[in-house]
Amino acid sequence: MANPFSAFLMSPMMSFEGQEDGERVVLLLRAHLVTLVPALLLVIFLVFVPFLVPSILSLLVVDLAGVLTSGQTFLIGLFWYLLVFAYAFYKFIFWYFNIYLVTNERIVDFDFRGLLHKETSYANLSQIQDITPKTIGFFGTFFHYGDIFLQTAGTKPEFEFHHVPRPNEAVSKILEERRKEEAEAPGEVA
């Protein structure tokens, strides 16, 4: 069984909305897991903030118990952890659902850009004109992830795959699928 957290998955057994007959997913990509580390560190820090607040307030000579009842203090603590959970959950689903698919026919970009912003873009493999993989920075080089820029002749001229693992390998796979697609007769799905 494939790792559900995988950011680079060859030939995953999956389907998606709008999939054509005979179309199969050959590559699933999402941002490298390491891109979640800053959010994870922030969440760990936020979890410990309520333990630091009483000492900071005592330094500022603020008596919290004089202003709020114990029930209210408990509720404020609870709300804090609800917020921390909401932030962590949002970050995770944002990462999890931002997916780039390469099928034997096209590339599909599922963008989950914000709370109220969902976008899906498609481009046929035959429309791809230029592909540029880019690995920039210390973390990108160390953990081997980068961006892929695809120029297409379609309505959306540029596709960007951000922070995907093994960008060169992914580009090779896309080019291989494009070559196969170009060898097919027009309209053939194979």
Place this chain on the structure above:
Amino acid sequence: MFFGENFLEFNFLNVGLLVKVFFLLFLLFYTIFSLIIFRQIQLMEKTLPLPLSPILTFSSILQIGVSLALLFAVLGAF
């Protein structure tokens, strides 16, 4: 110090009211946020069924449940 006592009482009531309004507004916005997240997950699951989608849907339902339970608890408690 009659005026002083009344003033303190008024301040105490004000703080209590402010805290209640803050709690209610926070929970109201949190519930709306939870509902949007739940709906987004549902839509994404429909668009792209992924292995963790059922767990994420369940977590979002749990989040809605907790925020609603707290909303009613705060409404009833004060």
